[in-house]
Amino acid sequence: MSNNLLNQKLNVVNVGLELFSKTLIKQAVPTTHVSWRPPAGGNKEVARLLDKYEERINAANEKVIQIYNDAQPVLMGVKPAHTVLKGLTRETILHAGPPIEWEAMCGPMQGAILGAIRFEGLAENDEKAIQLIKSGAIKLSPNHHHGSVGPMTGMITYHMPVFEVKNEAFGNTAYCSINEGLGKVMRFGANDPEVLERLFWFRDSLGPAIHDAVQLCGGINLKVIMAQALAMGDEMHQRNTAASSLFARKICPLIAKLPMDHEAKAKVIKFICDNDQFFLNLAMAAAKSTTDPAKGVKDSSIVTVMCRNGTDFGVKVAATGEKWFTAPANLPEGLYFPGFGPQDANRDMGDSAILEVIGLGGVAMAASPAVVRFVGAGSQDDAVRYTKEMGVISTGKSTQFLLATMNFEGSPLGIDIRKVIENDIVPVINTGMAHRLPGIGQIGAGVVKAPYVCFEKALSAFAKTLTD
Amino acid sequence: MKIYNVVRKNNYYDSVTLMLISKQLKQVEGLDDVSVMMGTPANRVILQEANLLGSDGEDAGPNDLILAFRAPEDIDVQWVIGKIDEQMGKKVAGGKNADEIIIRSAVKAYQDDPEINLAFISVPGEYAAIEAERALKYGKNVFLFSDNVSIEEEAQLKAQAVQKGLLVMGPDCGTAIIGGIGIGFANKVKSGNVGLISASGTGLQEVICLLDAMEVGISQAIGTGGRDLKEAIGATTMLQALNMLIQDNHTQTIVLISKPPAKSVVDKIISKLSETSKKVVLCFLGAAIDHAPANVTAVATLEEAALKTADLSGRKPALLATETKITDWARAAREKLATGQKYVRALYAGGTLCYETMLVLGETLGPIYSNIPLRKELLTMDVLVAGQHTAIDLGDDHFTMGKPHPMIDGSLRDEHILKVAGDPQTAVLLLDVVIGYGAADDPVGELVPVLEEAKKAAAAHGNTLAIVAYVCGTNQDEQNKAAQIAKLQQAGVVVTTTNAQAARLARMIVAGRNS
Numbered sequence: 001m002s003n004n005l006l007n008q009k010l011n012v013v014n015v016g017l018e019l020f021s022k023t024l025i026k027q028a029v030p031t032t033h034v035s036w037r038p039p040a041g042g043n044k045e046v047a048r049l050l051d052k053y054e055e056r057i058n059a060a061n062e063k064v065i066q067i068y069n070d071a072q073p074v075l076m077g078v079k080p081a082h083t084v085l086k087g088l089t090r091e092t093i094l095h096a097g098p099p100i101e102w103e104a105m106c107g108p109m110q111g112a113i114l115g116a117i118r119f120e121g122l123a124e125n126d127e128k129a130i131q132l133i134k135s136g137a138i139k140l141s142p143n144h145h146h147g148s149v150g151p152m153t154g155m156i157t158y159h160m161p162v163f164e165v166k167n168e169a170f171g172n173t174a175y176c177s178i179n180e181g182l183g184k185v186m187r188f189g190a191n192d193p194e195v196l197e198r199l200f201w202f203r204d205s206l207g208p209a210i211h212d213a214v215q216l217c218g219g220i221n222l223k224v225i226m227a228q229a230l231a232m233g234d235e236m237h238q239r240n241t242a243a244s245s246l247f248a249r250k251i252c253p254l255i256a257k258l259p260m261d262h263e264a265k266a267k268v269i270k271f272i273c274d275n276d277q278f279f280l281n282l283a284m285a286a287a288k289s290t291t292d293p294a295k296g297v298k299d300s301s302i303v304t305v306m307c308r309n310g311t312d313f314g315v316k317v318a319a320t321g322e323k324w325f326t327a328p329a330n331l332p333e334g335l336y337f338p339g340f341g342p343q344d345a346n347r348d349m350g351d352s353a354i355l356e357v358i359g360l361g362g363v364a365m366a367a368s369p370a371v372v373r374f375v376g377a378g379s380q381d382d383a384v385r386y387t388k389e390m391g392v393i394s395t396g397k398s399t400q401f402l403l404a405t406m407n408f409e410g411s412p413l414g415i416d417i418r419k420v421i422e423n424d425i426v427p428v429i430n431t432g433m434a435h436r437l438p439g440i441g442q443i444g445a446g447v448v449k450a451p452y453v454c455f456e457k458a459l460s461a462f463a464k465t466l467t468d
Numbered sequence: 469m470k471i472y473n474v475v476r477k478n479n480y481y482d483s484v485t486l487m488l489i490s491k492q493l494k495q496v497e498g499l500d501d502v503s504v505m506m507g508t509p510a511n512r513v514i515l516q517e518a519n520l521l522g523s524d525g526e527d528a529g530p531n532d533l534i535l536a537f538r539a540p541e542d543i544d545v546q547w548v549i550g551k552i553d554e555q556m557g558k559k560v561a562g563g564k565n566a567d568e569i570i571i572r573s574a575v576k577a578y579q580d581d582p583e584i585n586l587a588f589i590s591v592p593g594e595y596a597a598i599e600a601e602r603a604l605k606y607g608k609n610v611f612l613f614s615d616n617v618s619i620e621e622e623a624q625l626k627a628q629a630v631q632k633g634l635l636v637m638g639p640d641c642g643t644a645i646i647g648g649i650g651i652g653f654a655n656k657v658k659s660g661n662v663g664l665i666s667a668s669g670t671g672l673q674e675v676i677c678l679l680d681a682m683e684v685g686i687s688q689a690i691g692t693g694g695r696d697l698k699e700a701i702g703a704t705t706m707l708q709a710l711n712m713l714i715q716d717n718h719t720q721t722i723v724l725i726s727k728p729p730a731k732s733v734v735d736k737i738i739s740k741l742s743e744t745s746k747k748v749v750l751c752f753l754g755a756a757i758d759h760a761p762a763n764v765t766a767v768a769t770l771e772e773a774a775l776k777t778a779d780l781s782g783r784k785p786a787l788l789a790t791e792t793k794i795t796d797w798a799r800a801a802r803e804k805l806a807t808g809q810k811y812v813r814a815l816y817a818g819g820t821l822c823y824e825t826m827l828v829l830g831e832t833l834g835p836i837y838s839n840i841p842l843r844k845e846l847l848t849m850d851v852l853v854a855g856q857h858t859a860i861d862l863g864d865d866h867f868t869m870g871k872p873h874p875m876i877d878g879s880l881r882d883e884h885i886l887k888v889a890g891d892p893q894t895a896v897l898l899l900d901v902v903i904g905y906g907a908a909d910d911p912v913g914e915l916v917p918v919l920e921e922a923k924k925a926a927a928a929h930g931n932t933l934a935i936v937a938y939v940c941g942t943n944q945d946e947q948n949k950a951a952q953i954a955k956l957q958q959a960g961v962v963v964t965t966t967n968a969q970a971a972r973l974a975r976m977i978v979a980g981r982n983s
């Protein structure tokens with residue numbers, strides 16, 4: 001083959017010393033400077049494996065993108081957790097994030113667990129609840145081990161009602177708790193009688209009402225709502241105002257048809273309509289049902305789970321299936337409610353980062369000018385920058401989550417752990433901030449970075465799965 | 469401390485804006501705490517719990533703005549409100565440019581811009597092969613500046629390149645000029661019809677700069693990396709580049725530069741050269757070539773390569789007009805030397821310039837000790853060998869480990885200059901100065917104060933140091949060759965027209981002194 005370089009205009013990528021970029025730029029040569037760092041975090045063996053199998057990995061990743069894009073999450077109803085979640089005994093408390101021992105849990109997580117034990121009537125006070133935990137009578141287990149997700153502390157117990165979302169493209173289902181609204185809520189570790197009262201009402205009225213309403217229409221396609229809401233300024237993690245409103249428009253007329261007492265009906269409708277974050281939990285179940293079919297796709301380096309338990313951050317990758325890669329969770333950065341500051345903040349918490357996994361939340365920051373300002377003195381330019389940065393570490397684009405502010409480009413989809421390490425860009429997650437003591441609740445909101453170490457560990461393990 | 473609440477009726481702001489403002493207000497001096505919020509029931513509870521809710525605030529409604537702060541009794545409330553208004557009126561600080569994403573992955577760059585046709589790689593040697601392989605995979609030619617790449621890796625990379633019709637210049641490639649663009653350490657030279665291929669960076673720079681001084685321009689200058697002509701590589705890049713230059717209409721004369729290659733490699737190159745009728749100057753430093761075809765002229769030094777090439781281009785160069793002065797210069801220097809001063813100590817930034825110097829010195833002076841010696845038994849890593857001439861390449865790995873190359877930063881050489889000057893046996897301090905793209909902004913400017921110190925060090929022994937230097941570069945280079953030479957001359961340094969001439973002068977100064 002003959003080389004035509006001598007007859008071409010030079011266009012150079014400079015990998016390494018910046019000095020050489022400068023000499024080329026002086027000569028008006030188009031030059032892209034790469035602020036280089038050792039590939040695969042400096043692990044040459046891993047780098048070589050990734051390069052060797054690059055085509056195969058890329059093909060597998062395309063497959064996962066297809067799986068994510070093809071997903072059709074549909075809300076099928078609301079059911080008591082024990083009737084649908086595998087292995088959920090009355091003594092089992094499901095929590096957010098990767099597995100964790102009681103002793104290592106943060107304040108809000110412990111507070112929520114004590115409340116959940118009392119909710120199930122397993123103990124009448126916190127002291128007895130702690131005794132039960134220490135005696136080993138209570139099983140603590142991550143939501144992700146049971147096909148479910150939950151925001152912040154992520155409590156799901158035997159009698160709690162959960163949304164059932166079916167991915168009609170693949171036939172799998174995923175579950176999430178119902179959002180409790182703002183103020184003192186269990187997801188932020190609060191566990192006083194008011195909190196439990198609300199959860200009893202969820203169990204006895206709200207859950208069954210939504211379930212019955214959904215049965216009247218045979219299911220509600222959540223992806224359609226999500227796509228619309230994105231165009232209305234939600235990014236679906238920090239802000240769900242549009243999606244919650246759209247959902248309310250669907251569900252309220254159905255609830256109106258239910259043979260319920262007027263006052264009870266009004267209370268249900270008011271609860272749904274008053275909560276800007278009502279849709280968050282639906283979006284989470286939708287996201288979980290979207291990513292589950294990608295689990296175990298051989299050779300794929302795409303992230304299928306990101307979640308946090310208030311102590312650790314956990315990641316799962318398609319090719320490594322159910323294996324957890326964990327590292328200490330970071331502290332979110334953002335804005336605090338009056339009277340609170342960084343010293344009060346708990347580490348990052350909740351299963352809600354599943355939204356970033358499907359190209360929403362921090363990844364879709366450009367969709368939500370209102371949200372980007374949580375970053376600090378952010379501007380819309382910053383929002384676009386965040387999304388573009390997430391594009392650098394993503395494999396493809398969403399075919400349905402379109403970003404109006406970026407000329408209707410699809411939101412970046414499919415975080416590739418290779419790209420995270422290679423580009424030294426970690427996923428950003430939009431999140432609420434919990435007080436580090438139980439029961440105080442939300443003290444602000446902001447963004448948090450996924451810890452680099454998780455992806456580093458994941459990449460090493462992923463490389464080991466690559467064989468001829 | 470007192471709680472102050474100012475309520476503004478029907479004055480709506482979204483909560484994010486207010487949180488941002490509240491954050492900024494924390495910096496206002498004299499306030500114990502401060503917050504601005506809409507007066508919704510939930511917010512009033514929050515203010516209450518933060519001990520910021522006063523009686524005015526308690527009556528505020530959801531569309532009313534509450535300015536709440538806690539401060540000493542004597543605070544100027546109007547001043548505080550002014551501060552709050554200042555923040556409320558501020559626009560959002562302009563965000564960073566949305567396109568400003570730092571690129572950390574070369575692969576990303578290759579994917580984003582298919583027009584890229586060359587990857588310049590200067591990463592640490594252990595990762596260089598990985599990066600080069602990636603570039604080749606994405607169809608990019610490679611300029612591999614990095615050294616410490618194994619010869620096996622080099623062979624593999626070059627085999628891949630051949631398969632894809634791509635060029636790997638390097639590893640350890642310092643210089644190229646492609647289509648008039650200087651790559652790496654290169655000089656601004658006139659364009660013309662001489663095409664060069666070189667296994668040596670400074671060797672290439674020397675020849676193109678000498679050609680430039682003789683008004684002979686170049687078409688292309690392609691680097692191959694120092695080991696390309698070793699048997700294990702078999703001149704893969706040089707042969708590819710030869711094909712390119714043979715086919716290149718702008719190239720009429722071809723110059724090949726390398727240290728002496730293995731016999732089998734010489735044969736390969738000679739056989740390739742018989743395929744073209746273009747005139748070729750073959751500079752295998754110090755090696756005799758006996759079976760060259762008629763169109764090929766073999767020369768032994770860089771200087772000869774430049775002179776022969778100019779000759780072939782129809783130039784009758786005045787380049788060595790200074791040659792007749794050498795004897796005068798040498799005599800003048802010799803008169804000042806003390807009897808104990810006997811040896812040449814050459815400290816070089818350019819490796820091949822150093823090598824050429826050893827060839828020239830060695831002709832009459834005998835063994836020259838070096839870190840890149842002509843013969844293995846002359847190897848030394850010491851810049852001073854008692855009772856011997858030394859020529860040290862300070863750009864060699866041994867010296868540059870963790871330090872900038874002496875062409876980029878002179879400080880590495882400075883310390884050695886003082887060491888050499890302080891030795892009473894040193895007669896001649898021989899130096900090169902390489903300018904051009906990539907080199908220091910004003911190398912002579914940095915060098916002169918060190919030379920003044922060196923003279924003092926020699927004077928401490930009652931000696932006078934003869935300092936001879938050569939500036940490799942052109943007057944078009946940003947550092948300007950003439951200006952650099954003038955500064956050296958002002959400092960009492962004798963500056964020659966070619967590197968070989970500098971070596972000849974040094975040789976002459978010490979001739980017969982160590983017998």
